Amino acid sequence: MIRSETLTQALDAATARADGGYSHLVQEKDPVKFFSYAETARRARRFGAALQAAGVRPGERVGLILPDSSEFVEAIYGAMYAGAIAVPVYPPMNLGQFEGYLANTTHILRQAGCSLVVTDGKVRPILGRLMSNVPSVRAVEVYASFVKQVDERAAPIGVDVKPDDVAFLQFTSGSTSRPKGVTLTHANLIANVYALGAGLNTSEDTYGLSWLPLYHDMGLIGFVFTPAVLQVRGVQFMSPLLFLKRPALWLRQLSERKAHVSFAPNFAYGLCTARIKDHELQGVDLSHLRVAGCGAEPIQYDTLNAFAERFAAWGFRRTAFLPCYGMAEHSLAVTFVGLDEDLRADKVDADALVHGEAKPSEADDALKVVCCGRTFPGHELRIVDAEGNPLPERRVGQIELRGPSVMRGYWGDAERTLQVLRDGWLATGDLGYLVDGELYVCGRIKDLIIIHGRNYYPQDLEWQASQVEGVRKGNVVAFGIEDASLGRERVIVAAEVRTPHADDLRDKIAAKILETLALKPDEIVLLPPGSLPKTSSGKLQRNKTSELYRDGQLGKGAVKAGTIDVIKHLATSRWSYIRAAFGSRDAED
Incomplete structure (x- = not known):
């Protein structure tokens, strides 16, 4: 297999595999929709042609607010075919929190300078204010009608996608601050995906299954880009809401599809252990699962251990666990443990750890810090003190990274870029320590x-x-x-x-x-x-x-907005949309 240099080149190469592609499960009782790599590429090019027809030029940013996984996959590849820069934005999950959602979405689209937003017919009515709140946005389009403006076989014209082009902006989740636009090039993403493939030891028969949100780096890079770049058999997506509603469905789908690879945050494994009943797993066989990755949040040894014990009777092997460390600023993954290694934790003295030393302890109250493995070939990791001096093993300090997966910077934010990128090293803001060259993560400096x-x-x-x-x-x-x-x-x-x-x-x-x-x-x-x-x-x-x-507001925001509030908002949004569509954008309603 010839190594691709861009994601569009990778998808084009994957089209030669007729049996490979993306499957989508939207509702539990619906049939699974399958789109081959070739069909996905055709649909993506059509979306790219529609962008060109709408006047979107290479380098312009396009916001994607698409709950449907098939439309999202086609749109993000399509934006790349057109030379545009995709800006994935999470869709609204709860109308009761729509004011906060709109404020966050407005910040992202404004920071990115998006000229166009593409969404679906259900979300479109609540996005009317965006055209008056984000001056750069020329239109908010509905995906289904937007692509119908061009022929089914249409494709972008005159676009030459290069490795150093920006592929998309990954806005961070904003757990400690307003979301920042991580700027990732095709070269960044290709480097990380090939490193992922080596770490997972993928083959042409590898099949993945994911319920992770596609606007998040683990779901997007790990399960949208990686299958096409590595030309594996494919991946099935299921809605995050399906998993949260019925965690057993994740395990049932893993069994039914005989999936080899899946990833989830720590909380998901705990949710399965707590909520799944035995009768929900009739006929389930998890023995095909080679990799049960865990990352995106602090990993708790006891949570994973409990999951392994609970589901061993259904064929789950604890050696399938693959704790890892990663972050958006490093494209996705930073470290992996070795395949088929047993789940390991470093037991350390709690009192010594608060003084910055990871001192081994066998005491009953020792803290268990999960091993997250080693860096990938061609990538570097070090632990430094507050002055930036490298620290020896078992000394806690800031994790710094260097290599081809490191982002170009934060979009439109030179000041914060300079704060984290120094002499080629990325200051992660995370604390950790090394033992025999393997990483153990403790937490965030700011926390x-x-x-x-x-x-x-x-x-x-x-x-x-x-x-x-x-x-x-x-x-x-x-x-x-x-x-x-x-x-x-x-x-x-x-x-x-x-x-x-x-x-x-x-x-x-x-x-x-x-x-x-x-x-x-x-x-x-x-x-x-x-x-x-x-x-x-x-x-x-x-x-x-x-x-x-x-502010005295903790616990006061859990109540959903009333029906009247929602109706008022929808009315305002639709009126904003009508005014904007007819050119009256001089004032906010």
């Missing part, structure tokens, strides 16, 4: 809670709080707020619980954290389900939680 010179990782507090009966696992946020009266940071733990008025839970949570981490939280905030803010990819937002707490 550290510092008490009397000791560093506490919020993930450790959150994990311990989650072990208390009555607390919703994976729905805890710990953070510190500077308090002059205390002369130190005030430690807050906010936890979603099943019975918010069970005051004894406060004492139990505080006692658990004190017992295991020798830290007494100053306040435990109990919240109803759905109160903690999350990013579009489902990550808890510590910074946003802290802001809501300071």
